[in-house]
Amino acid sequence: MRILLISMPWHSLDSPSLAIGLLRQRVKCCREQHETLELQAFLRWAEFLLASSNGRLQPSHYVRVAEHGIFHGVGDWIFTPALYDVPEWKSEEYAHYLSGVGQDPGPALEMHRLSSTFIAALADEVLALGCDVVGFSSTFMQNVASLALARELKRRKPELLTVMGGANCDGPQGAALHRNFDFLDFVVRGEGEQAFVELLDAMGGHGRYADIAGLCWRSEGSSMVNPDRTAPFPMQQVPAPDFDSYFAALETSPLQNYLEPKLVLEGARGCWWGQKHHCTFCGLNGSMMMFRSKPPTRLWEEIRSALERYKTLDVMMVDNIIDLRYFKELLPRLASSDWDLRIHYEVKSNLTLEQIQLLRAARVMHVQPGIENLSSRVLKLMDKGVSGCHNVQVLRDCQAAGLTVSWNYLYGFPGEGPEDYESIIEQLPNLVHLQPPGGATRIALERFSPNFERPSLGFAERRPARFYSYVYALPEPELMDLVYLFDTADAGLRGESEARLERAVDGWKELHARSELTWCQDGARVYLRDSRADRPPAEYCLETPEEVALYLGLQRPQAPEGLQRLLEKEGVPVTTWQLEERLAAWKQQGLVFEEGGHFVALATRENRQRVRAPRRHAQERVHENA
Template sequence: MRIVLVCMPWQALEFPSLAIGILHERARRCRQPHEVKGLYAHVRWAEYLLERSGGRVTSKEYTAIANNGIFHGIGDWIFSPALYGVPEWNVEGYTQYLRGVGFDPSLPTELHRWTPDFIDTLADEVLAMEPDLVGFTSTFMQNVPSLALARVLKQRRPEVLTAMGGANCDGPQGAALHRNHPFLDFVVRGEGEQTFVDLLDALTEQGRLEAIPGLCWRDGKGVSRVNVERQGAFPMHDVPAPNYDDYFEQLGRSSVNGFIHPLLVLEGARGCWWGEKHHCTFCGLNGSMMKFRAKPPELIWEEMGRAIERYQTLDIIMVDNIIDMKYFKGLLPHVAASGWDLRIHYEVKSNLTREQIQTLKAAGVVHVQPGIENLSSRVLKLMRKGVSGSQNVQVLRDCEEHGLTVAWNLLYGFPGEEPRDYAGIIEQMPAMVHLQPPTGALRIALERFSPNFSDPSLGFGDHRPAAFYPFVYDLPEHELMDLAYLFDTVSLGLTGEAAAQLERAAARWKEAHANSELSYRESRGRIHLRDRREGWPEQDSVLASPFDVTLFHALQRPMSPAGLTERLQQAGLSVTAEDVSARLSDWKARGWVFEEGERFVALPTRANPQNVRVSISQLQEAQSR
């Protein structure tokens, strides 16, 4: 069979598709040989936008929609005319919705009217490849673009088979997509590595469709049939290294090549070892398969090395939802010793030690997503994060010190949280402006597969598909209930002015960060503090007494006043609990320590000559010379 696997918008332009790369190689496990080709249509869409707009709509505008449109379905709505075969679809209602949530609808509305022509042009390209089967991978806003192309392909050449898989097809979502879109011949629910192979074998008379777990298919009358879901997690040692030849070849001759810096997308692990024990209440990212499993460190290192050499790319995105802790000894030291000047992204848990952060840095990890989510220990407990607020501040400090960029959101809206949980946090945010701020303070979304969604006792039992879905799909609400990933529900926890106060405080932190520094250096047994935080007096201070120096060192990790007193006494210092409490109170007033949950942690970062902060005024002055 000749198979074309398509990656539709709104995949990030700099990312090849991991799913296509893996399935390209998994097809080799079939009983008969197949010809597999990947088509990176998200790059084609960027080319189309650039040409049709006369250079006005670039990869920057594409990326803005891809990054910011998920929670409002912008990318899906843009392609809805192509799905329904009309010039435009629900324009008045949806543009009103976008204005209501703070988005300018002008660009989405313009692109909306271009998509039928783009899909027709893309269908020409796909059909010219003479495929027997066209497969789509769908995550987040790839649903409607994929459905639109599948409809046109089936309309023009009914004998071409269409199949769809990916995160948007997990559980009831996949069944809903299949039964409501008759131009989809097959939908794969859950992990597709084995189901895809079994499907290709069945299509070449090497198996029966009804016997393939995880497959949706159609009987002789075109009726949707939904097989039982596949049981058990697919073993990671059987997941092949992805083949990205088609992506790099197509990008290399693309008109948008000069705008895109490609990255390698690699996978060492699936599932979440923390979620297996304590599923964070708001998180639905692991879908129906939480079980954690990882490739052996030596295998992922071998795959990483081959990919770097083959594609001559040093920027790597590890898509693991959480790093395998074995990699700190079995993988990262090998990467550090390689001599490659890598730039790696990893998702980690936020209770990392300073030594673990040093290991990440040495291996070339420059960007981490540690799942900080909040700085209140009580709220973190409500969401089952398994860390404290002071631990989260410590990891922010240590990542800042080692030059690691941290991506995090300050989430609120958890049942049981109260304004008092945030009062102390908001009060101390000005002291932390030198540390990397959250993207913003955001109310949690209700996601399918999260405990908040599946467990009504948590308070979100009354929910409905998010407000944008009826503008995107021509489906009744009961079908959208199965198809949707995001849901609207009652606002719990922080509301009104209390929520607005938190959002304003986070915004001020974000604004002040670039011009702020609170650092220290040690010399001859003394600690020299340099304070250049926005909103604080410019000040240089010296800690010289054994009491102050020992206390400062002890505060590199969160500790209680009682624990600090004991630590200082063990060091031979004659101090009382009152002495320690008085000093902590003074240092908190100066913004040198963070206090939360009866724990204190130091805020200054060790001075790093490579991390130079220049104020906006200094930069403007330099540019004017």
């Protein structure tokens, strides 16, 4: 058979589809040989927009939809005319909705009116290939574009077999897609590497559709839903992806001057933390949380091979959480290589300084550590397993190491209150030299999250997010099975406290680029230099053994009693009164962060050979401000 694998908009323009790259390799495991083709339809769409709008719709417009439109369904709505065979679909209502959530509807409306023409032209291209099977991988906002093309293909060539899989097809979502869109012959729920091979074999007479775990198929016009696969697909059977088609398409694309392509690679699936403590708001990993990973030596070889084959040094690791083995057996190899890499990794925020330094040595430039909040009590409500002070320590040490950190300040958890945020909001101006969150964001109710699966956590009332009513012509009971995001009553922080948090985070973002707070040690002294924005510049010198030992002890979060024991062990005992006085003074000066009865130093380490003594010493300023 001739098989075409398609990745539709709104896949990221600057990276190949990992799902398509893996499935292309897995097809080689079928009992019969098949010819496998790929179509990077997301590139085609961006090229089409550029040409059809006389340059008005640039790749940057595509990127804005792909990166910022998910929580309002912008990308899906754009393709609704092609799905429903109308010139426009609820344009006035949706434009009003977008304006109400602070988004400019203009570019989306223009793309909306072009989508049917694009789908028709794309169908011409697909049918000209003479394929027997067309497979779609759908994640986030790829649903409607994929459905629109599948519909058009089946309308023109009914005997063509259509298959959809991906994260949008997991669990009840896949069954809802299959029963509501009869132009989908098959839907694969859950991981597709084994099911897709078995499906192709069954098409060739080697097996039965009814025996393929996770498959939705049709029998005499009825939608049949097989039981889910009970065990995860073994990582040792996950192949190295084939990205040849993407990079070949990019070579002749007018987009090549706009993009810096990245490799998308995978070392692990699932989440080792989530297996024991599933973060309450997180819907990632869907129905398969079990953590498993490739051996470090094999992953090293796959990274090395991909770098040499595709000649790009930007690498996105899509693992939801790094395997701790990789700190010992993978990162040191990357660190010893002579490649000028730029790697992205998702990590847990309980990193040690040594782990952060190893990440940086391995050319990991960008981390997503799941910081989420700075209140230990709220973090406990999330089941994050980390403290607020430790999150600040990670921000500080990543800043010192030169790692870019992506995170959002999440709130809206049942059981939280203004008292969980008051002290933190007051201290946020002291953190402006550290990398700020992307914003203060109320949590969404996501399918597969504990908040969704366990209504007792506080979100018993829910309905499909409002924007889905502008996207799908389906009744609410069907949407309840189909969609990923849900509207629910606000919980936790509200009113003026919510507004204060948002203002404080906005202020942090505004001042960050102009702020520094650094320290270094020169002999027996510690020097600090404060040039944070919106405050007078200051320099401090810690000279006494007590001050120096205390400050060095605060490189990790400490409670006062722990600090006192630490200093006594080092032979520099202090009284409880002295300790409390010093910590209070440093907090007032913004040199330490306090939360949950613990303190942590805020300055990032600066390495200098010699430092001039500042004009005034820290102890003078302490007494001045006490």
